[in-house]
Amino acid sequence: MKPTLPAIRATLTQLRTLDAVARLGGVGKAAAALHLAQPTVSTQLRELAAATDLQLFEPEGRGLRITADGERLWAAAREMFDVWRRFEEDQADVRGLRAGRLQVAAVTTTEYFLPELLGPFAQAYPGIDIELTVENRDAVVRRLREGVAELAVMMLPPTDLPLNRWPLMANPLVLVAPAGHPLAGRRSVPWSRLIAEPRLAREPGSGTRLATDQFLAHQGIDWQPRMALGSNEALKHAVAAGLGLAVLSRHTLGGDATGLVELKASGLPIRRHWQVVWRQDRRLSRAAQALLAAWRER
Template sequence: MIQATLHQLRVFQTVASHGSFTKAAEELFITQPTVSNQMKQLTQTVGMPLFEQIGKQLYLTDIGRELLASCQEIFEQLDRFEMIVADIKGTKQGKLRLAVVTTAKYFVPRILGYFCQKYPKVDVALEVTNHQNITRRMLENQDDLYILSQPPEDIPVCSEALMNNPLVLVANKNHPLAQKKNIPIKRLTDEAFILREQGSGTRQAVQQLFAKHKISVKVRLELNSNEAIKQAIAGSLGISVLSEHTLYRESSELELTTLDVQGFPIQRQWYVCYLDGKQLSVIAQAFLEYIQEYTQKMDIASHLVSQ
C-alpha cells in the first residue's frame, strides 16, 4: 500500500461516496477515464477487487470497505495536521463537519454565519437530518460535532447542554381549544394530530408523554418537515407539537397559537455532542467554544424577555 498515492485514495473515497465513476469525476473535475485508470492502479496495488458492479451501481467489496475506513482516518489526520499548522501560524483554517437535527436549522445556520465571519478561512459541511440518521452518522464517525435534543443512550458520547428547547402544542387560532386555559391533557384524547416522521426526536418526546398519561390521539398526518406541519395546522388539518424555536417568525402570519394544556410545554434542551474519545480538530474545538458562549447569551436574553 505504500505505493498508493494520496490522489488515488482521494479518488477512491469519492467513488465510494457516490457509487459512480462518472459522479466522482464530476466532483473532482477530472475525466471519467482518469478515474477508471486511478482505480485500476489502486486495485492492482491492493491485489484484490475494491468494487463490484451490479447493473449500473457500484458496491464496495469487504476489502473496499476496510480501505474506505482507512482513507477516512488518513484524511482526517491530514486535515487535523493542516488545522494545527494554521493555528500555530495564528489563523483558524480548515473544515468543520457538523450534523444537526431538523429543528436546529432554525438557529444553527445563524450561529455558523457569525462563526465564519470571525474565521473566514473555515469551510463548513452541514448535514440537516432527523435523530435516527444522526445516530447512524455517529456510528460511522462522519462528523466532528452533532447538535440534537437528546443525546443517544447506546453510543458513548461527550455531551453538553446548550440551551432550552421547549416543545409546545400548536393549533390554528380558530381551534375550539385556542381560548381555553389550563386544559386537562386527557382532553386531547381522539384529537386529530399532525406528527413528525418515525425517528424524529420531537415525535418520541410526544409519544412518551402520551403513553405516560395513557392518551390515544388520532394521527391524521405524518410529515417530515416543520414548515409543512405549520402549513397543515394553518389549514385546520389538526394540531401538533413543535419546538418553540420554529414559531418565532411565522406564528402570527399563519394564524397559529400555542395551547395551554397541562403537561406542556415539554421541557427539553439542545445538546452538542461528539464521540467519546474523539480528538477534536482545532476548528471543531473553536466552534464548540463559540456555540457554547453564543447560546448562553441567547438563553439569558430569552429569560430576561420572559420576565
C-alpha cells in the same frame, strides 16, 4: 524482486459518491447532497464499479441497496476519509486557526437557529471551512457513529455511543392548532379533549416525535398519529390546513406562525434542550474546540 502492487484506479471523487449514495440510499439524494446532477452521480458509480470489478448496489424499491462487496469498499473508503481527516486536523493544528475544516451535523429543526449561532464564529475565523450537514436524527446519529462529524447538535443523543454532551439552549415543544380552532384561547385544555383530535407528527425516528411519544407514555396518554410528515414545514402547513394538531419545537414557529396557535394543556410545553455532542474516544480539532468555547461564552 518485490511483487508489483495493483494500481488503484478508483478516484477520491468516486469514493465520496459511493459514500453519499450508501448513506442516503439513492442517487437523487446523493446528487442533492453533493450538489451534482443525477447523471453525474450515476456515471461515477458505474466507473467505480468498472474500476473495482464489483457490483456495488442493487435496486431496492425506488432506491438502492448496497451489496456485500459494496459494504467492504465503503468501509475501506471511510477508513481513508478518517485518515485524511486526521491529517487535515494535524495540519490545522500546525497552522493554528488560520485554516482548517470543521464538520458539524445537526437535526433538521436546528436550521431555524443554528446558522445564526455559527455566523459569529465564521466571521471570527474566516480561514476555517465549516461543513454543516442538516439531516434527520437517524442520519446525524450515523454520522457520529462513523466519525464523519466532529460535533452534532440534537435533542436526544444516542445512548449507545461514548459521547460528551453540553446543553446549548432550551427547546420547548408546544402543541399547535390551526388559527380559529375551537380549543384556541382556552387557559388549559383537558387531554381527554385533545386526543379526540387527529394527531399529526414527524416521521418515526425524528427527535421531536421521540420526545413527544416519551412524554405521552409517561403521562399514560394514548394518542397515536394519524399522519406522519417528513419536515417541520410540511407539518406546519398541514396543521394550518386543519388536518389535525401537532407538537413542534417552538423554534420552528419563529416570528412566522401565521395560521397557527399554541394550545395550553397540563405538562405543556414539553421541556427539552438542544445539546452539542461529540465522541469521547476521538480528539477534537482546534477548530471544534474553538467553536465549543465560543458557544459557551455567548
